[in-house]
Amino acid sequence: xxxxxxxxxxxxxxxxxxxxxxxxxxxxxxxxxxxxxxxxxxxxxxxxxxxxxxxxxxxxxxxxxxxxxxxxxxxxxxxxxxxxxxxxxxxxxxxxxxxxxxxxxxxxxxxxxxxxxxxxxxxxxxxxxxxxxxxxxxxxxxxxxxxxxxxxxxxxxxxxxxxxxxxxxxxxxxxxxxxxxxxxxxxxxxxxxxxxxxxxxxxxxxxxxxxxxxxxxxxxxxxxxxxxxxxxxxxxxxxxxxxxxxxxxxxxxxxxxxxxxxxxxxxxxxxxxxxxxxxxxxxxxxxxxxxxxxxxxxxxxxxxxxxxxxxxxxxxxxxxxxxxxxxxxxxxxxxxxxxxxxxxxxxxxxxxxxxxxxxxxxxxxxxxxxxxxxxxxxxxxxxxxxxx
Amino acid sequence: xxxxxxxxxxxxxxxxxxxxxxxxxxxxxxxxxxxxxxxxxxxxxxxxxxxxxxxxxxxxxxxxxxxxxxxxxxxxxxxxxxxxxxxxxxxxxxxxxxxxxxxxxxxxxxxxxxxxxxxxxxxxxxxxxxxxxxxxxxxxxxxxxxxxxxxxxxxxxxxxxxxxxxxxxxxxxxxxxxxxxxxxxxxxxxxxxxxxxxxxxxxxxxxxxxxxxxxxxxxxxxxxxxxxxxxxxxxxxxxxxxxxxxxxxxxxxxxxxxxxxxxxxxxxxxxxxxxxxxxxxxxxxxxxxxxxxxxxxxxxxxxxxxxx
Numbered sequence: 001x002x003x004x005x006x007x008x009x010x011x012x013x014x015x016x017x018x019x020x021x022x023x024x025x026x027x028x029x030x031x032x033x034x035x036x037x038x039x040x041x042x043x044x045x046x047x048x049x050x051x052x053x054x055x056x057x058x059x060x061x062x063x064x065x066x067x068x069x070x071x072x073x074x075x076x077x078x079x080x081x082x083x084x085x086x087x088x089x090x091x092x093x094x095x096x097x098x099x100x101x102x103x104x105x106x107x108x109x110x111x112x113x114x115x116x117x118x119x120x121x122x123x124x125x126x127x128x129x130x131x132x133x134x135x136x137x138x139x140x141x142x143x144x145x146x147x148x149x150x151x152x153x154x155x156x157x158x159x160x161x162x163x164x165x166x167x168x169x170x171x172x173x174x175x176x177x178x179x180x181x182x183x184x185x186x187x188x189x190x191x192x193x194x195x196x197x198x199x200x201x202x203x204x205x206x207x208x209x210x211x212x213x214x215x216x217x218x219x220x221x222x223x224x225x226x227x228x229x230x231x232x233x234x235x236x237x238x239x240x241x242x243x244x245x246x247x248x249x250x251x252x253x254x255x256x257x258x259x260x261x262x263x264x265x266x267x268x269x270x271x272x273x274x275x276x277x278x279x280x281x282x283x284x285x286x287x288x289x290x291x292x293x294x295x296x297x298x299x300x301x302x303x304x305x306x307x308x309x310x311x312x313x314x315x316x317x318x319x320x321x322x323x324x325x326x327x328x329x330x331x332x333x334x335x336x337x338x339x340x341x342x343x344x345x346x347x348x349x350x351x352x353x354x355x356x357x358x359x360x361x362x363x364x365x366x367x368x369x370x371x372x373x374x375x376x377x378x379x380x381x382x383x384x385x386x387x388x
Numbered sequence: 389x390x391x392x393x394x395x396x397x398x399x400x401x402x403x404x405x406x407x408x409x410x411x412x413x414x415x416x417x418x419x420x421x422x423x424x425x426x427x428x429x430x431x432x433x434x435x436x437x438x439x440x441x442x443x444x445x446x447x448x449x450x451x452x453x454x455x456x457x458x459x460x461x462x463x464x465x466x467x468x469x470x471x472x473x474x475x476x477x478x479x480x481x482x483x484x485x486x487x488x489x490x491x492x493x494x495x496x497x498x499x500x501x502x503x504x505x506x507x508x509x510x511x512x513x514x515x516x517x518x519x520x521x522x523x524x525x526x527x528x529x530x531x532x533x534x535x536x537x538x539x540x541x542x543x544x545x546x547x548x549x550x551x552x553x554x555x556x557x558x559x560x561x562x563x564x565x566x567x568x569x570x571x572x573x574x575x576x577x578x579x580x581x582x583x584x585x586x587x588x589x590x591x592x593x594x595x596x597x598x599x600x601x602x603x604x605x606x607x608x609x610x611x612x613x614x615x616x617x618x619x620x621x622x623x624x625x626x627x628x629x630x631x632x633x634x635x636x637x638x639x640x641x642x643x644x645x646x647x648x649x650x651x652x653x654x655x656x657x658x659x660x661x662x663x664x665x666x667x668x669x670x671x672x673x674x675x676x677x678x679x680x681x682x683x684x685x686x687x688x689x690x691x692x693x694x695x696x
Contacts, residue, residue, distance in 0.1 A: 171659065
């Protein structure tokens with residue numbers, strides 16, 4: 001009985017269903033181990049640190065509420081990256097678009113007057129989406145029309161967005177009577193209503209995340225437009241043969257991606273801060289990258305990933321207070337995650353080798369597949385590995 | 389414009405473009421062997437922090453520079469292992485390198501010094517032994533010796549790439565690794581060497597930022613210069629001379645915005661001025677749309693034993 005279950009488990013493993021679910025877990029474990037080494041090196045007890053991290057994120061009501069609240073911009077950033085990956089463009093400029101979306105949403109929140117809340121909030125969110133889209137426009141056009149390396153331009157636009165935000169907040173739209181430098185407060189009609197009122201102050205922004213996730217899933221599974229984007233992402237040549245204009249779809253993917261990132265920034269202002277200040281984003285856009293890459297292409301899985309990631313962010317503050325470990329440790333975990341994702345091929349190779357060793361009677365199909373893979377030539381330029 | 393201001397601007401250009409052309413030189417090796425290095429920023433941060441750490445503990449800036457090179461080398465080695473040995477995705481690995489080393493340096497800086505910036509350490513901001521020269525002595529001694537080292541490396545790199553067997557192999561690996569392997573050359577060794585040299589040079593560039601230009605490390609001091617270095621390589625067509633010229637252009641934009649900020653000449657807000665080099669970078673990128681690409685840039689080349 002036991003053996004039967006084991007062989008069934010192995011069969012699933014070989015088929016790759018379980019394995020593909022297993023790889024992200026291994027990757028997450030490795031990155032926690034990596035930062036544990038640094039904690040040890042600095043003379044801290046990693047177990048106590050992680051315990052405080054977990055307690056801070058989920059141990060109390062306020063911690064849990066904070067985790068949910070912070071997961072909103074992270075989730076939207078991960079959607080942005082996810083959409084871009086599906087269209088086979090990699091939007092690492094999500095951070096910049098998020099900042100710009102927050103800015104345009106703030107402007108709409110301050111200067112559009114006399115509207116009721118049910119009109120003002122959607123308008124401000126539309127402004128946020130537009131801000132994100134406009135900010136991705138120039139890199140997208142440069143990439144498509146001039147063949148410029150998209151990653152390089154997008155990384156530059158992140159720096160530009162950070163400086164622009166400083167300019168807007170400190171100079172152009174600075175509020176005269178603010179304690180920390182910030183813009184004016186947005187009007188009450190643009191503020192998202194509370195789902196859980198004070199003292200916890202959780203706005204309804206999280207429902208936008210769930211709605212967006214479901215819409216995205218439907219968009220990619222059920223709609224023609226979503227299917228076309230996926231087709232271009234999977235095989236641009238085949239899509240071109242099928243009469244799909246790849247450049248147009250890349251542009252569409254980037255616009256959608258920029259809009260999502262912008263909405264994430266907008267929600268953060270409309271739902272949490274109510275005015276724009278310089279350091280409101282600790283790098284939400286970069287958080288979205290590992291989440292989207294590990295989610296296996298599913299928006300719903302990215303929501304879970306975003307909650308885990310925001311748990312890291314909220315928990316790290318508790319950890320800093322209780323154990324005295326700098327909350328900077330988060331970027332160690334985040335970076336290690338990205339590095340592991342980059343070497344995801346190798347992680348899969350290691351897992352594959354192990355399963356081969358433990359199971360000698362590989363069925364014929366498995367070995368055939370293996371031979372086929374081997375004959376694929378020496379230089380495996382599989383940029384498709386990014387593809388979830 | 390008087391001569392004093394002109395000389396100040398000139399010195400400023402030299403100081404600001406040096407880290408970009410040294411890091412760009414490193415990236416040239418990396419891209420020539422076919423490994424895209426978006427992690428230049430992280431390597432420079434690592435180098436800058438390690439250099440200050442070395443100078444802080446040993447009291448000698450030259451040991452600091454060596455530590456900086458080591459710091460860059462560690463970051464380069466990580467990138468090399470992921471991209472060359474593990475068949476990883478270069479762009480994602482580069483972003484990871486930038487985030488990890490940004491995190492490690494901030495984490496260590498807070499753990500060791502208790503804040504996001506270090507105390508002042510002994511630095512290499514002037515070249516005193518050149519001060520005795522007539523006429524130009526004052527000018528030449530106002531620049532860090534690391535600038536001269538960078539210029540020497542520039543000439544050396546030119547000869548290495550275009551005049552030595554090693555350089556020819558580097559060029560070939562970047563073009564067509566399969567053929568190179570058929571000819572009996574160890575592709576992976578070549579790729580490792582290119583990325584490691586890149587790490588060393590980026591570390592040196594970082595050390596220049598923290599010890600040659602300033603005398604401390606603070607969070608965010610590299611501020612996108614690694615990315616500009618990557619652009620300088622593409623704009624400079626993977627040649628030392630071109631890289632130097634592009635880096636000088638970026639240095640000029642950077643120096644210009646600093647001067648405008650200090651003088652308050654046109655009354656433009658400082659944040660808008662700081663964008664200038666980045667706008668310049670994008671403009672430069674969009675001008676060069678017909679880049680003759682290296683054949684194997686940003687591709688994986690796996691060892692046979694890792695195939696499954």
